[in-house]
Amino acid sequence: MEIFYTEQVADGICMLDREESGHIVKVLRHRAGDELSLFDGRGNLYRCRLTDASPVAAKARVLEQIPDWGAVPYRLTMAVCPTKRNERYEWFAEKATEMGVDAIVPVIGDHSERRIFKTERLKKILLSASKQSLKGRIPAVEEPCTVREFIRRCDPSALRLIAYCFDMDGARRKAVGDVLDAQPGRPVSILIGPEGDFSREEALLALDSGFIPVHLGSSRLRTETAALAAVAALYVKYLCTSV
Amino acid sequence: MEIFYTEQVADGICMLDREESGHIVKVLRHRAGDELSLFDGRGNLYRCRLTDASPVAAKARVLEQIPDWGAVPYRLTMAVCPTKRNERYEWFAEKATEMGVDAIVPVIGDHSERRIFKTERLKKILLSASKQSLKGRIPAVEEPCTVREFIRRCDPSALRLIAYCFDMDGARRKAVGDVLDAQPGRPVSILIGPEGDFSREEALLALDSGFIPVHLGSSRLRTETAALAAVAALYVKYLCTSV
Numbered sequence: 001m002e003i004f005y006t007e008q009v010a011d012g013i014c015m016l017d018r019e020e021s022g023h024i025v026k027v028l029r030h031r032a033g034d035e036l037s038l039f040d041g042r043g044n045l046y047r048c049r050l051t052d053a054s055p056v057a058a059k060a061r062v063l064e065q066i067p068d069w070g071a072v073p074y075r076l077t078m079a080v081c082p083t084k085r086n087e088r089y090e091w092f093a094e095k096a097t098e099m100g101v102d103a104i105v106p107v108i109g110d111h112s113e114r115r116i117f118k119t120e121r122l123k124k125i126l127l128s129a130s131k132q133s134l135k136g137r138i139p140a141v142e143e144p145c146t147v148r149e150f151i152r153r154c155d156p157s158a159l160r161l162i163a164y165c166f167d168m169d170g171a172r173r174k175a176v177g178d179v180l181d182a183q184p185g186r187p188v189s190i191l192i193g194p195e196g197d198f199s200r201e202e203a204l205l206a207l208d209s210g211f212i213p214v215h216l217g218s219s220r221l222r223t224e225t226a227a228l229a230a231v232a233a234l235y236v237k238y239l240c241t242s243v
Numbered sequence: 244m245e246i247f248y249t250e251q252v253a254d255g256i257c258m259l260d261r262e263e264s265g266h267i268v269k270v271l272r273h274r275a276g277d278e279l280s281l282f283d284g285r286g287n288l289y290r291c292r293l294t295d296a297s298p299v300a301a302k303a304r305v306l307e308q309i310p311d312w313g314a315v316p317y318r319l320t321m322a323v324c325p326t327k328r329n330e331r332y333e334w335f336a337e338k339a340t341e342m343g344v345d346a347i348v349p350v351i352g353d354h355s356e357r358r359i360f361k362t363e364r365l366k367k368i369l370l371s372a373s374k375q376s377l378k379g380r381i382p383a384v385e386e387p388c389t390v391r392e393f394i395r396r397c398d399p400s401a402l403r404l405i406a407y408c409f410d411m412d413g414a415r416r417k418a419v420g421d422v423l424d425a426q427p428g429r430p431v432s433i434l435i436g437p438e439g440d441f442s443r444e445e446a447l448l449a450l451d452s453g454f455i456p457v458h459l460g461s462s463r464l465r466t467e468t469a470a471l472a473a474v475a476a477l478y479v480k481y482l483c484t485s486v
Contacts (some may be wrong), residue, residue, distance in 0.1 A: 134463045175482035220377045232475030239418035
């Protein structure tokens, strides 16, 4: 199944941009009357009929709208520090999109080497990963903020987890899977630190703010691997309900 | 913590090859008498003292040997069809090594586009991933074989799972996590198909041979993502026991 992307849906008509129009009409040789599947990146899949096979501005009439298409049965925000090599962050974001994530927040920690992060390229990757994995909703990529800012503004009603690799007095880290099992149904936000881990001050602020400290096992995981292990923990937990 | 690799350990002496010797002596400027941590890729960590700081053939005396160092509490074989783009397979292998896998078997399916797979490059990646994630044992990379060969020769005492995306009469696919929970402690072998999925004949052969059909959710995961989700499912399941 191939799906196409459009942001512009109004009065039952989908307007396709130059890129998608060219792909549909020039590359795939679709003609007026053909049925297409479009999605708006906001959760909706549209079964459509191509009405104007323009190679630069095609139009399609909506036959059926399917909301929450390909949605996972949970809400997950991943706040992950940028990796030294951008491609590692990009594949984390691609894989997280395939499994299911609602928002990705690049957070800058006290020990982050990379303190600047451009989100444009990431958004393109998430669009194609959403197409590939048949998800109606493209994960949001938020503008970078510091770890402290994220801790302060993170929704307190969410299950907020922070994964760090050191010990803090009186704060025993639980296995991430156990915490997820214990509190099903709540939105989840997971903070993953940089190569140099969080600072003790960041960890303390998170604990004081109600974050639950978790561990991801004894393996020394790279930032992007730790982040993906956390996404997979949630994905696998809800598998049984998702087929 | 930095660890170095040597295959040659005899009579309490570790012999380092040209590459590691150069790294230790020229790059890191270690001198005779310094303490080093070496691993042999077969599960052993050696706490050593550098006795000969040769930049091409350094030697170190073993002070302490730690077996099963960094081992995960399960045995996992991942039989995964090559991806069209090699780098996608390589990152699966790197991430699987970080989380924990004992053997990776490139398997060629009826629908595999890529039917040739070179293992040399992968072995280098797994060595550095083992170093990075502090694992004493480097996962084995077996020579490629067909899916049918793997099914036939796969140890019947292992929990053998096959993940495909279609329905077969009388063989309901279970969520991979549920199957792993139901049969803890057994060695696990997981078969992951190519972009075009397994053929029905391959699936039938697997079922007839005692493989359990599993699903990885409703998301359309790329081959390497499906494989990593399965690795993560097992990794997260045993997290609680691993710190």
